[in-house]
Amino acid sequence: PATIYLKDYKQPDFSIHSIDLVVELGEEVTTVSSSMTIKRMNHQASTLSLNGENLELISIRRNGLVLNDTSYECTDEYLHIPIPKSEEEFTLAIVTRIKPQENTALEGLYKSSGNFCTQCEAEGFRKITYFLDRPDVMSVFSTTIIGDADLYPVMLSNGNKVEEKQLDDGRSYVKWEDPHPKPAYLFALVAGDLACVEDHFTTASGRDVLLQIFVEKGNEDRCNHAMTSLKKSMKWDEEEFGREYDLDVFMIVAVSDFNMGAMENKGLNVFNSKYVLASPQSATDTDYDGIESVIAHEYFHNWTGNRITCRDWFQLTLKEGLTVFRDQQFSADMNSAAVFRIGDVQRLRAAQFPEDAGPLSHPIQPQSYVEINNFYTATVYEKGAEVIRMIHTILGKEKFRNGMDIYFDRHDGQAVTTEEFVKAMEDGSGIDLTQFRRWYVQAGTPVIKVTEGYNPESQQYSLTLEQENPKLAENFLPYHIPVDMSLLDGNGKAIGFTTDTGAKSTGKVLNLTQKKQTFVFNDINSEPTISLFRGFSAPVKLEQNLDNEQLAFLFSRETDLFNRWDAGQRLSSNILLSQVNRHDVGSLQILPQMYLSSIRNILNDRELDPAFAAIALSLPSEQDLAQKMPVVNVDAIHIVRNNALKEIGLKFESDFLQIYKDLRDLKVEGNQPIASNRKFKNTALRFLTATAKEDYFALAAEQYHAAENMTDAMASLFNLGESEGQIRDEIFADFYQKWEADPLVIDKWFTVQAMSSRPTALEDVTNLLSHPAFTMLNPNRVRSLIAAFVSGNPVHFHEKSGKGYQFLFNAIEQLNGTNPQIAARLVTPLGQWRRYDAVRQKLMTDKLEEILDISDLSNDVYEMANKSLH
Ligand code: DPP
Ligand code: ZN
Numbered sequence: 001p002a003t004i005y006l007k008d009y010k011q012p013d014f015s016i017h018s019i020d021l022v023v024e025l026g027e028e029v030t031t032v033s034s035s036m037t038i039k040r041m042n043h044q045a046s047t048l049s050l051n052g053e054n055l056e057l058i059s060i061r062r063n064g065l066v067l068n069d070t071s072y073e074c075t076d077e078y079l080h081i082p083i084p085k086s087e088e089e090f091t092l093a094i095v096t097r098i099k100p101q102e103n104t105a106l107e108g109l110y111k112s113s114g115n116f117c118t119q120c121e122a123e124g125f126r127k128i129t130y131f132l133d134r135p136d137v138m139s140v141f142s143t144t145i146i147g148d149a150d151l152y153p154v155m156l157s158n159g160n161k162v163e164e165k166q167l168d169d170g171r172s173y174v175k176w177e178d179p180h181p182k183p184a185y186l187f188a189l190v191a192g193d194l195a196c197v198e199d200h201f202t203t204a205s206g207r208d209v210l211l212q213i214f215v216e217k218g219n220e221d222r223c224n225h226a227m228t229s230l231k232k233s234m235k236w237d238e239e240e241f242g243r244e245y246d247l248d249v250f251m252i253v254a255v256s257d258f259n260m261g262a263m264e265n266k267g268l269n270v271f272n273s274k275y276v277l278a279s280p281q282s283a284t285d286t287d288y289d290g291i292e293s294v295i296a297h298e299y300f301h302n303w304t305g306n307r308i309t310c311r312d313w314f315q316l317t318l319k320e321g322l323t324v325f326r327d328q329q330f331s332a333d334m335n336s337a338a339v340f341r342i343g344d345v346q347r348l349r350a351a352q353f354p355e356d357a358g359p360l361s362h363p364i365q366p367q368s369y370v371e372i373n374n375f376y377t378a379t380v381y382e383k384g385a386e387v388i389r390m391i392h393t394i395l396g397k398e399k400f401r402n403g404m405d406i407y408f409d410r411h412d413g414q415a416v417t418t419e420e421f422v423k424a425m426e427d428g429s430g431i432d433l434t435q436f437r438r439w440y441v442q443a444g445t446p447v448i449k450v451t452e453g454y455n456p457e458s459q460q461y462s463l464t465l466e467q468e469n470p471k472l473a474e475n476f477l478p479y480h481i482p483v484d485m486s487l488l489d490g491n492g493k494a495i496g497f498t499t500d501t502g503a504k505s506t507g508k509v510l511n512l513t514q515k516k517q518t519f520v521f522n523d524i525n526s527e528p529t530i531s532l533f534r535g536f537s538a539p540v541k542l543e544q545n546l547d548n549e550q551l552a553f554l555f556s557r558e559t560d561l562f563n564r565w566d567a568g569q570r571l572s573s574n575i576l577l578s579q580v581n582r583h584d585v586g587s588l589q590i591l592p593q594m595y596l597s598s599i600r601n602i603l604n605d606r607e608l609d610p611a612f613a614a615i616a617l618s619l620p621s622e623q624d625l626a627q628k629m630p631v632v633n634v635d636a637i638h639i640v641r642n643n644a645l646k647e648i649g650l651k652f653e654s655d656f657l658q659i660y661k662d663l664r665d666l667k668v669e670g671n672q673p674i675a676s677n678r679k680f681k682n683t684a685l686r687f688l689t690a691t692a693k694e695d696y697f698a699l700a701a702e703q704y705h706a707a708e709n710m711t712d713a714m715a716s717l718f719n720l721g722e723s724e725g726q727i728r729d730e731i732f733a734d735f736y737q738k739w740e741a742d743p744l745v746i747d748k749w750f751t752v753q754a755m756s757s758r759p760t761a762l763e764d765v766t767n768l769l770s771h772p773a774f775t776m777l778n779p780n781r782v783r784s785l786i787a788a789f790v791s792g793n794p795v796h797f798h799e800k801s802g803k804g805y806q807f808l809f810n811a812i813e814q815l816n817g818t819n820p821q822i823a824a825r826l827v828t829p830l831g832q833w834r835r836y837d838a839v840r841q842k843l844m845t846d847k848l849e850e851i852l853d854i855s856d857l858s859n860d861v862y863e864m865a866n867k868s869l870h
Helices: 224-241 285-300 313-334 337-357 378-395 397-411 418-429 435-441 548-557 561-583 593-604 610-617 622-627 634-651 653-665 671-690 694-706 710-721 726-739 743-755 761-768 779-792 803-818 820-825 828-835 838-852 859-869
Strands: 014-024 030-040 047-051 056-062 078-082 089-098 108-112 115-119 139-148 154-157 160-166 171-182 189-192 194-202 208-216 249-255 268-272 447-455 460-468 481-488 508-512 516-521 529-531 541-543
Touching: 056 078, 115 249, 115 268, 139 154, 139 189, 154 171, 194 224, 208 224, 224 249, 224 285, 224 313, 224 397, 249 285, 268 285, 285 313, 285 671, 285 710, 313 337, 313 378, 313 418, 337 378, 337 561, 337 610, 337 622, 378 397, 378 418, 378 435, 378 481, 378 508, 397 418, 418 435, 460 481, 460 508, 529 548, 548 561, 548 593, 561 593, 561 610, 561 622, 561 634, 593 610, 593 634, 610 671, 622 634, 634 653, 634 671, 653 671, 671 694, 671 710, 694 710, 694 726, 710 726, 710 743, 726 743, 743 761, 743 779, 761 779, 761 803, 779 803, 779 820, 779 828, 803 820, 803 828, 803 838, 820 859, 828 838, 828 859, 838 859
Parallel strands: 014 139, 208 249, 249 268, 447 541
Antiparallel strands: 014 030, 030 089, 047 078, 056 089, 108 115, 115 189, 139 171, 154 189, 160 171, 194 208, 447 460, 460 516, 481 508, 481 529
8 A cells, every 4th residue: 555745745736715515415326416616726737636445436527528437546545637738727527326314334324323424534535426525625516315205304504594495206305505615534434313403602702603412313312412512612712712613503413333423514513423422421530521521622623624624634633732721621611621631631741652652653743644544643632632722731721822813814714734824833932833843743752850959058950850751862852841830838738939030939830942951940038949840731641769668659649630639649659669670580469558557638629629539549541550560460560550440449448438428428509519429429439348348349230230320320330340140240231221221322332342351251342242232333432342342441451361362363353344434543552562581472463364374355455554563
């Protein structure tokens, strides 16, 4: 397969000004007729090459005249049409046929639960009709849909509905027009027998916008939270960024078969139903948070992505990094900001850090790809968002807003690059970001080494920071890194100091720009404790020699909640990892007293937000711990962590039981306090069942039966999933029976079993592949069982027998034929082979070799396996 390079980017030879589509939906065949007006952009060009895949070409007319098959060339991927150089402008009408009902890859036009829907990002439109399928070709679309009136009473496309009628043959006819020129990846079409929930939003300038959420019938009462989140997002974007919505209707359609989370098509977002449907009975608090953030994300794309789009796919982070940053800021504003920030960083560290340290490492602006679908990565999204956040930190809120205003004014209606964005930020702030631009082109996670010195005589404190980038070693150029910091006194209070401008301050953002740089603070009259990278002000790894006593101090006294949490995680990691190392020599493990007292501090601090207390008490995951070991010892990590859970559970048994009972019986109005209490309560339950006492499994079972919401039911299920015996089996059977008809809930049932550490987990998971409810054709189901197992069950996935790897191989092989995008994502864990012992390395690389030998290997899977191996 060919590699595509950013350096080879060329402007298009032709532009397509308008496209009128007529789509006749059929059960056997769907006919797509497209009429385009095309303009020449390059006077030398002699051929128009349109993208097209899996299309049956019926006819082509240029300027009204039929082209016979000697006057064009059709390959598997292109339609080449010679165009006389004298021709500045012309029309092209192309008729093609497709079979959406056979489209299991879920790119282009396909069917989900009997309804038609589309997914065109990144390159799906070329599976609908021949087109210049690239984001810098922006066209005005009209879309006419003709389909059976009974089967498809709802027929939607982008923009406004301009015509609707019944045809004599029992079909209906609907025409949509989108006044905003857009790239083809933002095209959408939906047809089906769907229910609609409506609401309204009045924009800041007083326009009324109709809001519609379309769902399968029977789900109407599960759209409330999505609708509320949408209205909050619309208001927030007006208040924070001055951005109003620009059409008279905003539609969301929930579908059950979807490769991604959701898609920001102009005026017609298509969503994975997981990010729309929720009721307290069927969705957890985490699901509620996910819906709020994805609804916001897709809505925010209307300005950052749709009105201003990407010139080419190497610029993906232009819209994704920025939009993730915007949705994170929104969620932080709507909820507990510190707890949400911690969640963002946890996700970054869990997914992006390993990606950036492994064979698939790439800068947020990649320089090349084989298959663009493989670059919807944690790096482009999550690290991309951190890069925007750093600009925000360096500029400050006001100048950042100035920069955004300039960006919107200057580039509305354009397809641009990250350079235009950074330039707008410079122009809006007067701050030079030349060096900062390295964040876009250098891969790898920087490591920051810290050295401190305090001189009591001169009352000077000096801080030396040194940057390294293990991924690039000698080849990296120092980054511009914002270091948000304070100096803390013995009580954890921020000490005042004099800044370079002579102002007094208790905190500051240092601009670290050199490889090694020293900052001096004057008039510091006692030795301070440094609080660095407050709120995680840069996506770096910190190498700071803090002993456990110092970490325990920060864990109880830090005023920055992110750093407070992080100190606790570092403390736990130190202790657990030293036990992992000793475990190999078979010595007994007992948690140190100072560690237990710092846990007691959290338990006794009744002022703490319970959601914060819950995450502060939670131990680093097995995957977190694995990242900190040169060679991952999967089994020892699992044993040591479980022992620690148990020891903490036993040590604080009565406290956890008290917390559990208090919070269980507490009734608070409003959603948020209840959600954070639930989180703390269920954390307490986890420590209680870790003691392995029967009473607490009984308590979990009791909670299951009494549960009025899915959060509590799932917490019970997770706890029971770790146990053996009749109660567990009965409850799993009961849960299945109760929710059999609800795919999103059944996904959870699969996931709990996939993540269980029971000795039989791999056998259980293998058996579940033959469960009547399992199918490889539904991406959510694949993620709920297969992805959950390979990424959420390290002990069993990495079983020394190699059976876990074989299980994954089988799934990849099968999915390669039906859904290459989903298959490719599953390759990632094998790419981490260098981190394991020799036996596992061999087993994992053998599987990668076998993947490369799969017949009819898709580009998607090829690229992932090939890069992972080399
Ligand atoms: N729909 C995906 C997202 O919003 C890709 N644009 O991130
Ligand atoms: Zn996005």
